[in-house]
Amino acid sequence: xxxxxxxxxxxxEQKWDTHRFEMKLVNPANKRKYTVIVVGTGxxxxxAAATLSELGYxxxxxxxxxxxxxxxxxxxQGGINAAKNYQNDGDSIYRLFYDTVKGxxxxxxxxxxxxxxxxxxxxxxxxxxxxVPFAREYGGLLANRSFGGAQVSRTFYARGQTGQQxxxxxxxxxxxxxxxxxxxxxxxxEMLDLVLVDGKARGIVTRDLTTGAIExxxxxxxxxxxxxxxxxxxxxxxxxxCNATAIWRAHKRGAAFAxxxxxxxxxxxxxxxxxxxxxxxxxxxxxRNDGRVWVPKAAGDKRAPGDxxxxxxxxxxxxxxxxxxxxxxxxxxxxxxxxxxxxGRGVGETGRGVYLDFADAIKRLGEQRIRDRxxxxxxxxxxxxxxNPYQVPMRIYPAVHYTMGGLxxxxxxxxTLPGLHVLGEANFSDHGANRLGASALMQxxxxxxFIIPYTIGDYLANTKLDKVTVDRPEFQAAKSAVAGTANRLxxxxxxxxxxxxxxxxxxxxxxxxxxxxxxxxLKRALERIPAVREExxxxxxxxxxxxxxxxxxxxxxRVADFLEFAELMCxxxxxxxxxxxxxxxxxxxxxxxxxxxxxxxxxYAAAWEFAGVGKAPILHKEPLAFENVPLTQRxxx
Amino acid sequence: MKFTxxxxxxxxxxxxxxxxxxxxxxxxxxMSFLEMLDVVNERLNERGEEPIAFAHDCREGICGSCSLMxxxxxxxxxxxxxxxxxxxxxxxxxxTIRIEPWxxxxxxxxxxxxxxxxxxxxxxxxxxYISVPTGSAPDANAIxxxxxxxxxxxxxxxxxxxxxxxxxxxxxxxSLFTAAKVSHLGLLPQGQPERYRRVTRMVEQMDLEGFGGCxxxxxxxxxxxxxxSIDTIARMNRDYFRGAAFAxxxxxxxxxx
Numbered sequence: 004x005x006x007x008x009x010x011x012x013x014x015x016e017q018k019w020d021t022h023r024f025e026m027k028l029v030n031p032a033n034k035r036k037y038t039v040i041v042v043g044t045g046x047x048x049x050x051a052a053a054t055l056s057e058l059g060y061x062x063x064x065x066x067x068x069x070x071x072x073x074x075x076x077x078x079x080q081g082g083i084n085a086a087k088n089y090q091n092d093g094d095s096i097y098r099l100f101y102d103t104v105k106g107x108x109x110x111x112x113x114x115x116x117x118x119x120x121x122x123x124x125x126x127x128x129x130x131x132x133x134x135v136p137f138a139r140e141y142g143g144l145l146a147n148r149s150f151g152g153a154q155v156s157r158t159f160y161a162r163g164q165t166g167q168q169x170x171x172x173x174x175x176x177x178x179x180x181x182x183x184x185x186x187x188x189x190x191x192x193e194m195l196d197l198v199l200v201d202g203k204a205r206g207i208v209t210r211d212l213t214t215g216a217i218e219x220x221x222x223x224x225x226x227x228x229x230x231x232x233x234x235x236x237x238x239x240x241x242x243x244x245c246n247a248t249a250i251w252r253a254h255k256r257g258a259a260f261a262x263x264x265x266x267x268x269x270x271x272x273x274x275x276x277x278x279x280x281x282x283x284x285x286x287x288x289x290x291r292n293d294g295r296v297w298v299p300k301a302a303g304d305k306r307a308p309g310d311x312x313x314x315x316x317x318x319x320x321x322x323x324x325x326x327x328x329x330x331x332x333x334x335x336x337x338x339x340x341x342x343x344x345x346x347g348r349g350v351g352e353t354g355r356g357v358y359l360d361f362a363d364a365i366k367r368l369g370e371q372r373i374r375d376r377x378x379x380x381x382x383x384x385x386x387x388x389x390x391n392p393y394q395v396p397m398r399i400y401p402a403v404h405y406t407m408g409g410l411x412x413x414x415x416x417x418x419t420l421p422g423l424h425v426l427g428e429a430n431f432s433d434h435g436a437n438r439l440g441a442s443a444l445m446q447x448x449x450x451x452x453f454i455i456p457y458t459i460g461d462y463l464a465n466t467k468l469d470k471v472t473v474d475r476p477e478f479q480a481a482k483s484a485v486a487g488t489a490n491r492l493x494x495x496x497x498x499x500x501x502x503x504x505x506x507x508x509x510x511x512x513x514x515x516x517x518x519x520x521x522x523x524x525l526k527r528a529l530e531r532i533p534a535v536r537e538e539x540x541x542x543x544x545x546x547x548x549x550x551x552x553x554x555x556x557x558x559x560x561r562v563a564d565f566l567e568f569a570e571l572m573c574x575x576x577x578x579x580x581x582x583x584x585x586x587x588x589x590x591x592x593x594x595x596x597x598x599x600x601x602x603x604x605x606x607y608a609a610a611w612e613f614a615g616v617g618k619a620p621i622l623h624k625e626p627l628a629f630e631n632v633p634l635t636q637r638x639x640x
Numbered sequence: 641m642k643f644t645x646x647x648x649x650x651x652x653x654x655x656x657x658x659x660x661x662x663x664x665x666x667x668x669x670x671m672s673f674l675e676m677l678d679v680v681n682e683r684l685n686e687r688g689e690e691p692i693a694f695a696h697d698c699r700e701g702i703c704g705s706c707s708l709m710x711x712x713x714x715x716x717x718x719x720x721x722x723x724x725x726x727x728x729x730x731x732x733x734x735x736t737i738r739i740e741p742w743x744x745x746x747x748x749x750x751x752x753x754x755x756x757x758x759x760x761x762x763x764x765x766x767x768x769y770i771s772v773p774t775g776s777a778p779d780a781n782a783i784x785x786x787x788x789x790x791x792x793x794x795x796x797x798x799x800x801x802x803x804x805x806x807x808x809x810x811x812x813x814x815s816l817f818t819a820a821k822v823s824h825l826g827l828l829p830q831g832q833p834e835r836y837r838r839v840t841r842m843v844e845q846m847d848l849e850g851f852g853g854c855x856x857x858x859x860x861x862x863x864x865x866x867x868x869s870i871d872t873i874a875r876m877n878r879d880y881f882r883g884a885a886f887a888x889x890x891x892x893x894x895x896x897x
Binding site: 072133141179500 | 693700725771778779797
């Protein structure tokens, strides 16, 4: 396997422009002759499918939801970054680029990040034109707020529902194209395998979730925009049905998987309350604009927060990181929370929580202003915890939120498999080892609206593609393998439920491959995961049949893939003997407990090649060059 | 806490369904309604019985997947909340709870508590968008929009497409859903060029899908998890009549040159 990043030459400011000129075009009459499969309808997939159809391609679009509007991008709360500099506070494309590379702890590809920052301004224009109701000032112009890891206000938002509004924009564009006939939409349809013909991605195998029918679809290129793998931890802020099956099956077909150990633990989530807990709820990072994070100074202090005097509180983010304070990046804020809880200073019944306190902000701005800014988030919090955050501080704790790793892609967003393109959270490209807040929405829409529409044309124009139909043996073989797996799962009739296995896997990963990792823990996890997987295939109980809506069977397939993927994640975490961003190895830290990178050995993206289930994967390295943002110890002090 | 559940079970779209009884002992008041169902399902699964199928995903009230009639009320007893945001502390210990799917001609049952809501997508396809191909947008601050307009548009745009308005309506009308989209786009300057064409087509599609007409019961706004007001329906009707009164025949001529 060869990793060719295809980064254009020339100064970073000109790479994308030069590349756009150099890429081959497909003339309008010829676009009609090409079919592109898009899997996933979140920000990346929805915007890609709509735009490719507008350009004239035939698009087959797939979603396991009953409507494309339900993809998990819908749940993003806080906002989307763009280097508009409407606030005149010193922002620029270069600064957004710089912040993102630094925020990612120097493990992202510079050229990709620069392009992302360039495109960010077009995204806001596009979304406003679609009718996205971003917050505005009384003068009618767009409002901004700040997010972690930045000292400028560049985040555009629509209350606490920015993801929803952006996704509805993409969804409406997609529905427009469905009505026009450019996109054929397959709802309730899950991708279960990728089909290669002559080494190129030429189609997929799907299961109709309502009838159980296994079907095959052929195309000239395949685009995966199927999101991240955070649910491998069982408990995360991801929606219940988020899964890694599409990217994992593509990996098993030959697509390299890059940096799987780079997972983001979000610092502000509602703490776990009981064993029945099915998922965790995020409280938007935007709350850290006005909320102050603290714990009692003394360990074991069980007084009510209001009874703890100011002098006995530790506002630890403000103390440790005076210049960024409560807006420190996510990885740093999460680790700091874990640290104070490990010291016995955590709050709430379980002791795994810290306060996010709005008392000062309410004093300064009045309750009404806070209500205007965060009303729906406060309401959400109260509904879940039965506590009123206007009166008592919120209790928060870190939770798995986002995955920076994903399928390896080149500058054109194509994986190591020709014709297989990967967008959004599903790829690895832009966030390095830590994603900054409000950058996921930016990346999803950049990939879908403004990158893939150009780069896929270049692939199609440069590639000799024979006519392929689903009658080819490759399709038939993949189809029967998929049906075989379903039958095998249904036939085990063991004693334990799919969720029981999933929870067990999640606990292993949270303990040994979570916020802090070490070699001993990772080795332990690598011994335990195959054992759980072995028991799964012997003792799982999947009721029902294959020929109907069967949610237990859907889950079983996804958990089976997580049980394989988890091993790769731990292998990657064990091999990366350094700390960077969200990957914190306890053995590698500075004297004051910050992540200690090892640039001499690890300034590369680790792209793993599949070698068989339970077999050691093969490591390939894409060296990363930092020609514009000098490698420095990341400091937010 | 403990509860007795009466749950609608239906094998498939054409099968007959019926209410079946399940016990839910050891329920924590902090559980969400769906987590309570998870526990019931886990127990059924352990016994090798088929779990109750219900739609769900984000579990934080934004994806619009969840769709349960709880004791005859769409999304249950908490005002302004989707089913996934309802916690068991809202119920009386020992109560019997009846759980059914959305009931509407335009929403056929797929299985148990899961219904087919693609009719709502087709209403959007009829015109619930602003036609702006990627790349053709002017600068985002080129057109200032009064804050009040954007705030009103955002209120309407917060619709999650769950279909509770349809389920709650005695006529099974999708007027609130349709009006929310018509209002969202119609309140913004970007939405003006297609404003009347949009409302005309969306209302026609709503009728074609078999949704009932609106007779202003107002049940929809009570059931709406985002508390979208029926003022939007007034706006839709006004635009619809204007659109009908001033309709011109759409004509196109081939390009020259």
